[in-house]
Amino acid sequence: MATAAIPSVNKAWVYSDYGKSSDVLKFDESFPVPEVKEDEVLIKVVAAALNPIDYKKILGLFKEHNPPPPNVPGHDVAGVVVKVGSQVKKFKVGDEVYGDISEKVRPGPRKFGSLAEYTAAGENVLALKPKNLNFVEAASLPLAIETAYEGFERAQLSSGQSILILGGAGGVGSLAIQLAKHVFGASRVAATASTAKLDLLRSLGADLAIDYTKEKFEELPEKFDVVYDTVGEGERALKAVKEGGKSFAITVPIAAPTVLYGLTSTAATLEKLKPYLESGKVKPVLDPKTPFPFSKTLEAFAHLETKHAIGKIVVHPIP
CATH class of the missing domain: 3.90.180.10 (Medium-chain alcohol dehydrogenases, catalytic domain)
Structure with a gap:
């Protein structure tokens, strides 16, 4: 034009x-x-x-x-x-x-x-x-995938670690599952959603899909290296963190020492993720x-x- x-x-x-x-x-x-x-x-x-x-x-x-x-x-x-x-x-x-x-x-x-x-x-x-x-x-x-990516970089998520994503069917959560599994190489990815969305979580790569309408994720015996909160679960999120683990959130309420952060948008993240998007590993x-x-x-x-x-x-x- x-x-x-x-x-x-x-x-x-x-x-x-x-x-x-x-x-x-x-x-x-x-x-x-x-x-x-x-x-x-x-x-x-x-x-x-x-x-x-x-x-x-x-x-x-x-x-x-x-x-x-x-x-x-x-x-x-x-x-x-x-x-x-x-x-x-x-x-x-x-x-x-x-x-x-x-x-x-x-x-x-x-x-x-x-x-x-x-x-x-x-x-x-x-x-x-x-x-x-x-x-x-x-x-x-862009906003959702960059937000998830920045959170995982801040958490220093690495291969072999476990992660719990709260709100796994939402805009950020659905991409966070895929990034954790296919880009950062997490060994175990758990995520929460309502009953009808559990199959979606599994299809995106979640090893454990937790129905928050029936289970309290913070009461599960399993604890995680990283808890990533997209929905504002406050103190409940911290109860799912392993000793020495980390908790990050993108919305309030939070409880210390959970880190709340806001995205700094950059094309560099989209360019890094281009091979994963073009190969279909991240959708x-x-x-x-x-x-x-x-x-x-x-x-x-x-x-x-x-x-x-x-x-x-x-x-x-x-x-």
Whole structure:
């Protein structure tokens, strides 16, 4: 697409006040297309994934870190480069790319997220889309897979160790199982989910699938080198850690010495994982209702906010 074909305004989902997504997220047919900085590219968005951080930002939980509304939500993007900044070295017009466009999850000061026809992103957070993945699959990956990867690096998870993943059927958890097994070489991977999702955990590589509706994971005799909490189990998580083991979490509540961390988005992680994605060893996990069309973005958020989604929710096509 020639630069001249890029409009000055585009269709986008926008919030101008803080509150529930169903109340404040509105469709805007003429929101400005972002200007591209010298180290950024402009992307024609094909698909965008939703994450809990998106509705938390809309609620105003991190408003001290973010630009004042109106803002377009959305971290995860997959699309086509239509314009490149003067300092961009990695990409050219026509490249198919994906990434989490906010470098920091919470204090990610971006007015223009991915739930729009066009968005801008730094080349440091974008990677070329693996050729075997379609845009919906690619959009589902960046924030969740990078979050899991960073957690395991912080935990120094290594081959031969055991790990318990709390919330194994969610966006981060479903990828964490696969990374623990196939990338970090954990000798034993356990994960929790509700009854209907246990087969999914096993199919992703879990050696032990724990039904949290019937069993208390912290009361099992088996303890783990690493406990990775994606759902906020607080003190219960610590009770499953082996002596000398480690506990990491991506959401509250937590209990010390569990380490709570937020993602620093980087294309380097996506590039490291490219061989695993292209070989099919690590696969996207999509909710059965995905994709939601752009016009049904509010329904997509409503499904995410139930906290019962499986894997990731993606909006496609856009518009």
